[in-house]
Amino acid sequence: MTLTVDRRYRLVYKPLLFIACLIPLGWALGGVLALGGLLPSMPLFDLGADPVRKVLGIVGKTTLNLLLITLAVTPLRQLTGNGYLIRLRRMLGVFAFFYACLHFMVYLGPFQGFSWDAITKDIVKRPYITLGFTALLMLVPLAITSTNGWMRRLKKRWQKLHRLIYPIAILGVWHYWWQVKQDIREPLIYATILAVLLGWRLWRWQQRRAATLKSAPPTARERT
Amino acid sequence: MLIRRTPDIRPSEITPEAVFLDRRRLIAGLLGAGAAAALPAGEAPALAALKYTRNAKLSVTEKPNTFEEITNYNNFYEFGTDKEDPARNAHTLRPKPWSVEIAGEAEVRGKFNLEDILKPHALEERIYRFRCVEAWSMVIPWVGFPLGDMVKRFKPTSKAKYVEFTTLLDPRQMPEQRSANFPWPYVEALRMDEAMHPLTLMAVGLYGRELPNQNGAPLRLMAPWKYGFKNAKSIVRIRFVEKQPRNTWNVLAPDEYGFYANVNPKVDHPRWSQASERHIGDGFFAKRRETLMFNGYADQVASLYQGMDLRRYF
Numbered sequence: 001m002t003l004t005v006d007r008r009y010r011l012v013y014k015p016l017l018f019i020a021c022l023i024p025l026g027w028a029l030g031g032v033l034a035l036g037g038l039l040p041s042m043p044l045f046d047l048g049a050d051p052v053r054k055v056l057g058i059v060g061k062t063t064l065n066l067l068l069i070t071l072a073v074t075p076l077r078q079l080t081g082n083g084y085l086i087r088l089r090r091m092l093g094v095f096a097f098f099y100a101c102l103h104f105m106v107y108l109g110p111f112q113g114f115s116w117d118a119i120t121k122d123i124v125k126r127p128y129i130t131l132g133f134t135a136l137l138m139l140v141p142l143a144i145t146s147t148n149g150w151m152r153r154l155k156k157r158w159q160k161l162h163r164l165i166y167p168i169a170i171l172g173v174w175h176y177w178w179q180v181k182q183d184i185r186e187p188l189i190y191a192t193i194l195a196v197l198l199g200w201r202l203w204r205w206q207q208r209r210a211a212t213l214k215s216a217p218p219t220a221r222e223r224t
Numbered sequence: 225m226l227i228r229r230t231p232d233i234r235p236s237e238i239t240p241e242a243v244f245l246d247r248r249r250l251i252a253g254l255l256g257a258g259a260a261a262a263l264p265a266g267e268a269p270a271l272a273a274l275k276y277t278r279n280a281k282l283s284v285t286e287k288p289n290t291f292e293e294i295t296n297y298n299n300f301y302e303f304g305t306d307k308e309d310p311a312r313n314a315h316t317l318r319p320k321p322w323s324v325e326i327a328g329e330a331e332v333r334g335k336f337n338l339e340d341i342l343k344p345h346a347l348e349e350r351i352y353r354f355r356c357v358e359a360w361s362m363v364i365p366w367v368g369f370p371l372g373d374m375v376k377r378f379k380p381t382s383k384a385k386y387v388e389f390t391t392l393l394d395p396r397q398m399p400e401q402r403s404a405n406f407p408w409p410y411v412e413a414l415r416m417d418e419a420m421h422p423l424t425l426m427a428v429g430l431y432g433r434e435l436p437n438q439n440g441a442p443l444r445l446m447a448p449w450k451y452g453f454k455n456a457k458s459i460v461r462i463r464f465v466e467k468q469p470r471n472t473w474n475v476l477a478p479d480e481y482g483f484y485a486n487v488n489p490k491v492d493h494p495r496w497s498q499a500s501e502r503h504i505g506d507g508f509f510a511k512r513r514e515t516l517m518f519n520g521y522a523d524q525v526a527s528l529y530q531g532m533d534l535r536r537y538f
């Protein structure tokens with residue numbers, strides 16, 4: 001049986017991606033359940049001596065990974081010429097938001113014990129928390145407007161709004177960078193990947209601009 | 225005299241490393257085939273039991289953390305920056321044989337075998353609170369002896385105002401020392417009165433046995449009213465000095481880590497609050513614990529800092 005590309009994406013690739021996106025959640029959840037004795041303990045679900053930080057880390061890293069993978073879709077599409085890839089992007093972005101919310105919830109509950117006084121102080125006073133919180137807030141409008149309905153309604157403005165993903169990713173990496181004590185090797189890897197992904201866009205944009213400048217008549221050039 | 229000088233050549237220098245390692249493996253095999261066989265290859269031989277008495281007076285009554293927790297969640301950057309790294313990587317450390325150099329403003333100086341340094345001291349167990357600067361905490365049953373007793377034996381001169389502790393520098397044993405972004409070796413120091421304080425422990429054991437490598441074998445400092453990083457591990461040099469030494473974290477980030485590093489809920493780290501802590505082992509949904517002034521040892525140590533602005537001297 002052969003499927004059209006369209007159906008392959010709908011019936012195979014998207015469901016697979018959906019399951020893949022749930023793996024980190026399964027890992028964290030399994031760990032918490034094993035901790036509570038609701039699952040037999042096994043090395044995979046061993047969250048170590050500090051399970052709270054471990055889970056916070058798992059979902060935080062997943063958020064960042066998904067943000068970067070989301071940002072990689074367009075360059076990949078342009079490099080491979082495979083336009084269908086764009087169909088996977090929404091799921092990646094929405095999952096990034098989902099994990100950001102989880103990360104925030106783990107922070108509020110297990111990490112801070114819902115001590116609202118400490119939480120507000122943290123958000124206002126601790127630069128790395130402020131950065132993370134700003135990124136989370138900026139993700140909210142993107143998640144809300146991720147549906148087809150909103151895409152249609154906002155038209156050109158949709159694209160503009162969703163460029164917020166660039167500062168969000170920068171804030172995410174920055175948030176990570178600022179909390180490590182001394183060893184910046186891993187945040188540096190994230191920052192490098194982000195720089196490549198954003199640099200690619202900048203480069204394409206310049207290329208396009210140069211092309212329009214060359215081909216456009218002088219009057220139009222005035223306006224650009 | 226209590227202390228004998230030892231020759232400057234260590235066995236590790238005359239024995240080729242391969243032979244040395246083979247021998248260790250052989251010893252590991254001989255030490256109870258059962259336990260040793262169960263360990264993954266390259267794991268340290270079983271830790272010997274120590275003779276000690278309990279010091280209930282200087283112990284807290286809280287429930288100690290498990291051996292598993294204490295030995296699998298460590299900050300020991302010489303073996304990696306993740307807290308699980310030391311447990312994984314510290315098997316390359318060779319705590320035996322070990323020697324410690326005594327240097328600086330003291331009458332008794334030189335390089336001494338660890339056994340000779342330890343011989344005159346009766347070991348005791350003290351259950352101390354442990355508070356990391358990263359706002360997590362544990363309760364740990366250390367075995368050791370008062371640093372002050374040891375310091376007296378070296379007869380520091382009147383110029384000795386501080387005691388400086390240096391961790392081993394040997395990238396073959398401490399692989400992360402190959403990474404350049406850290407000013408190895410790790411250095412820490414105490415003011416003389418802090419060093420002489422009865423709470424300040426030279427720890428050589430944990431849970432009644434020798435220190436596991438990842439906890440700073442074979443000799444580490446433990447001043448329980450200070451943040452964990454003050455307590456130098458795997459010490460190879462003790463130096464008496466007149467001027468306040470720069471401790472490693474202070475060199476790295478002077479606005480974040482001071483010389484004193486006294487646990488203080490009222491003085492926050494620039495990037496996070498120190499008012500409360502997450503206690504390891506309390507469970508996933510547990511509340512944070514309030515951090516106590518001087519980690520709960522205020523009655524004993526607050527007088528050391530009378531009149532000092534603890535915001536400035538953090």
Ligand code: HEM
Binds near residue numbers: 061063107111
């Ligand atoms: C898009 C938003 C965010 C991203 C991408 C993100 C990402 C990350 C990453 C990658 C880590 C490091 C995990 C590790 O060490 O393995 C982390 C840790 C952390 N994040 Fe976030 N984060 C975000 C939002 C937030 C928010 C809103 C808060 C709280 C208000 C927060 C609080 C924390 C805390 C407390 C840690 C742990 C610090 C520690 O280990 O001491 N983050 N985050």
